[in-house]
Amino acid sequence: MHLDHAHTHNGPSAVSADAHRPDGSRRALRIGLGGPVGSGKTATVAALCRALREELSLAVVTNDIYTREDAEFLLREAVLPPERITAVETGACPHTAIRDDISANLEAVEDLEDEVGPLDLILVESGGDNLTATFSKGLVDAQIFVIDVAGGDDIPRKGGPGVTTADLLVVNKTDLAPYVGSDLARMAADAKAQRAELPVVFQSLRSEPGVRDVADWVRAQLTAWRA
Amino acid sequence: MSRAALLVLADGRFPAGGHAHSGGAEEAVKAGRITGAASLEEFCRGRLHTAGLVAASLAAAAAVGVDAVALDAAADARTASPALRVAARKLGRQLMRAARATWPSGELDELARRFPKGAHQPVVLGVAARAAGLGAVEAAYCAAYESVSGPASATVRLLSLDPFDATGVLARLAPTVDLVVDRAVEAGRRVVGGGVEELPAGAAPLLEIGAEVHAAWAVRLFAS
Numbered sequence: 038m039h040l041d042h043a044h045t046h047n048g049p050s051a052v053s054a055d056a057h058r059p060d061g062s063r064r065a066l067r068i069g070l071g072g073p074v075g076s077g078k079t080a081t082v083a084a085l086c087r088a089l090r091e092e093l094s095l096a097v098v099t100n101d102i103y104t105r106e107d108a109e110f111l112l113r114e115a116v117l118p119p120e121r122i123t124a125v126e127t128g129a130c131p132h133t134a135i136r137d138d139i140s141a142n143l144e145a146v147e148d149l150e151d152e153v154g155p156l157d158l159i160l161v162e163s164g165g166d167n168l169t170a171t172f173s174k175g176l177v178d179a180q181i182f183v184i185d186v187a188g189g190d191d192i193p194r195k196g197g198p199g200v201t202t203a204d205l206l207v208v209n210k211t212d213l214a215p216y217v218g219s220d221l222a223r224m225a226a227d228a229k230a231q232r233a234e235l236p237v238v239f240q241s242l243r244s245e246p247g248v249r250d251v252a253d254w255v256r257a258q259l260t261a262w263r264a
Numbered sequence: 265m266s267r268a269a270l271l272v273l274a275d276g277r278f279p280a281g282g283h284a285h286s287g288g289a290e291e292a293v294k295a296g297r298i299t300g301a302a303s304l305e306e307f308c309r310g311r312l313h314t315a316g317l318v319a320a321s322l323a324a325a326a327a328v329g330v331d332a333v334a335l336d337a338a339a340d341a342r343t344a345s346p347a348l349r350v351a352a353r354k355l356g357r358q359l360m361r362a363a364r365a366t367w368p369s370g371e372l373d374e375l376a377r378r379f380p381k382g383a384h385q386p387v388v389l390g391v392a393a394r395a396a397g398l399g400a401v402e403a404a405y406c407a408a409y410e411s412v413s414g415p416a417s418a419t420v421r422l423l424s425l426d427p428f429d430a431t432g433v434l435a436r437l438a439p440t441v442d443l444v445v446d447r448a449v450e451a452g453r454r455v456v457g458g459g460v461e462e463l464p465a466g467a468a469p470l471l472e473i474g475a476e477v478h479a480a481w482a483v484r485l486f487a488s
Contacts, residue, residue, distance in 0.1 A: 103483045126487035128284030129421045138279035140358035 058150065065096075065156035066262040067146060068255060069135065069172035071199055072183035074165030077209040077242065079107045081183055082162050084248035085255065086116035093157040093259070096121040096149040098142060100131050102164040120153050131164030139176040146176075158259060168197035179258050181251070185210040190219035193227035201231045205238065205254050212241040269396040272366070273389075274406045276413060281358030285351060286418030286486035287311060287411065291474035293422045301429040304419050308412040308437055314468040316411030317444050318342050319386040320404040321463050324452025326390020327403035330460075332375055332383060338460035339384035345472040347479035349384075351488035357382025363392035371395060390452075404448040408441050418486060 058064045070078045082097055089095055095117060099107040101124060108124035111117065123145045127134040134141055146159050161177055163170060172180045182203035184192050187210055193200055200206060206228055214221050221239060228237045238250045272278065289307065292298045298307050318339075326335055343349045360382065364372045372395050375383060382388075386407050393403035416430045447464070454462035475488060 103485065105482075126284050126484075128286070128418070128487065129485040130283055133283050137277065138281060138283055140279055140281045140361050141284060141354075143361065144354075144357060 062155070063263075065094075065146070065150060065154070065159045066179075066259050067159045067161055067177045068258065069161045069163065069177035069180040070183060071135065071163040071166065071170050071172060071180060071203070072207075073168065073185075073188055076165070076183045076185040076188060077207075078162050078165065078183045079110050080242055081181075081207065081209065081240075081248060081251065082160050083111055083114050083116045084242050085160060085252055086111070088248050088252040089158070089255065090117060094155060096123070096146075096153060096156050096159045098122075098145045098149070098159060098161045099124045100127050100134050100142065100162065100164045101125075102127065102129065102131055107162060107164070121149065123149055127164055132166045132170040135161070135163050135172045135176060136170065137173075139173045142176050158255070168192070168195065168199055171198045171202065178262060179204040181205045181207055181254075183207045183209055186214045186219040186221065186224070187217045190221075190224050191227075193224050193231060196231045200228070203235070204258075205236050205251070206232060207251060208237065208239045210241060210243075211239050212243050265399060265402070266397055269367075270398055270402045270405070273393060273396055273398065273402070274409060276417065278362060280362040281355050282410065282414055283417075284487045285355065285414060286422070286488065287315075287414040288471045288474050288478070288488070289415035289418040290422055290484060290486045291478040292415075293419065295474065297470075298415075298419060298423070300423070301425065301433055304416060304425070304430065305433045305436060308415055308433060309440065310468055311415065311471065312408060312412050312437065312440055312444055314466040315471060316408050317448055317464050317466050319389075319411055320407040320445055320448030321451040321455075322384065322386035323390040323393065323403040323407040324400035324449045325455040325460075325463065326387045326452075327393045327398065327400045328390075328452060328456060329394065330452075330455050332387050332391060333378065334460050335387045335390075335455075336379065336383045338463055339387060342463070342465050342467065343384075343472075344467060344469075345475045347475045347488065348472060350479075351475070352384045352386075353379075353382035354487070355382075355385040356388040359385055359388045359392060363388065363395060367392065367395040367397075369395035400449050400452050401445065404445045404452065405441070408444045408448065412437055412441070422485065 072078050101107050105124045108122050111122050125141045125145050180203050182199040298304050360376050375391050390403045419425050420427050420430045
């Protein structure tokens with residue numbers, strides 16, 4: 038989306054996913070986190086903030102179904118100062134706000150850059166939704182889809198846009214696998230069949246190394262974005 | 265004038281943020297004033313003759329080229345509730361973004377420069393209609409129809425109302441939408457010579473009060 042480039046400098050704000058801000062500087066990398074209700078999106082965002090906040094300038098946008106729940110969790114956990122967390126209201130349709138009509142989210146990320154920037158990274162968390170919810174390329178540069186072992190070990194086999202096309206698939210709560218009878222090897226094989234070379238991370242935030250692999254993936258995305 | 269451009273602008277899927285707003289329906293449902301198709305129709309009829317008429321007149325005036333800054337101030341003066349002023353500017357900003365990407369225009373760029381955090385949505389709608397090659401009538405139709413289609417689709421989600429019943433409500437209101445648009449276009453054209461005092465100032469006090477109550481809720485589905 039480069040409509041604005043001919044007359045951006047000091048012009049009005051950009052209209053979509055331009056890589057540069059109106060002042061000509063490069064904007065923050067935007068990474069979306071989507072996935073079903075309760076799979077651990079907010080917990081992953083919180084862990085990423087703790088892992089990365091010392092080395093990067095970070096902010097978070099949440100898209101709650103009932104407004105502000107996830108934002109308030111992040112505030113309670115004090116993973117970032119409150120001015121770095123913004124909640125977007127989604128009118129009962131979280132997938133609409135991240136895919137079909139991204140205008141409120143674009144405003145949220147731009148306002149964060151204006152008010153607490155410069156920023157290196159903005160995490161955009163979707164409200165818990167279904168297996169078809171994916172982020173628009175107009176909103177994020179890369180997306181993580183978070184599922185968990187307790188949601189059923191057949192989810193990778195069933196596929197769907199999130200599981201199949203997300204830049205990173207995270208299978209969360211691996212510590213619960215023995216208790217819910219989920220077969221991690223089968224989940225890994227099914228994910229591989231659906232996603233070919235796209236990466237998959239199995240994680241448990243309850244034990245070491247926690248969010249390390251996902252944080253490393255985010256660092257690699259940032260390096261590529263800056264290149 | 266391209267009639268198809270009107271369909272693009274009026275499409276409920278035009279990505280300008282409307283899906284997150286209920287036009288007061290969420291508060292009215294909770295307060296028991298909307299309980300089904302019949303009360304939804306009365307709610308929409310009231311909204312159409314008050315907020316809808318004002319919005320359509322503002323859009324018509326902006327579409328014929330009246331100064332957007334003056335119109336925005338007039339919209340502020342006609343919106344008693346601070347929460348509704350905030351919502352109108354948020355939606356105006358979102359519409360501005362969508363319209364600039366859809367119909368690039370110097371007038372829209374200028375509006376974005378003048379109101380980086382958003383002008384009132386009906387004013388932006390009128391300027392967007394101009395950019396799309398549409399006139400006062402089309403701008404007024406978009407505003408008037410939106411004033412009832414938003415609450416109707418929100419009520420489908422809030423009450424699990426039968427979507428056919430909600431669409432029937434909109435169809436029955438269509439002749440009234442036509443009448444409101446006629447009045448709005450006349451008013452919008454009078455503004456060219458007579459100034460913003462020519463704009464109607466209809467208001468629905470209960471909508472304004474409800475918007476303030478709704479904005480204070482800790483838990484809600486819609487932004488307004």
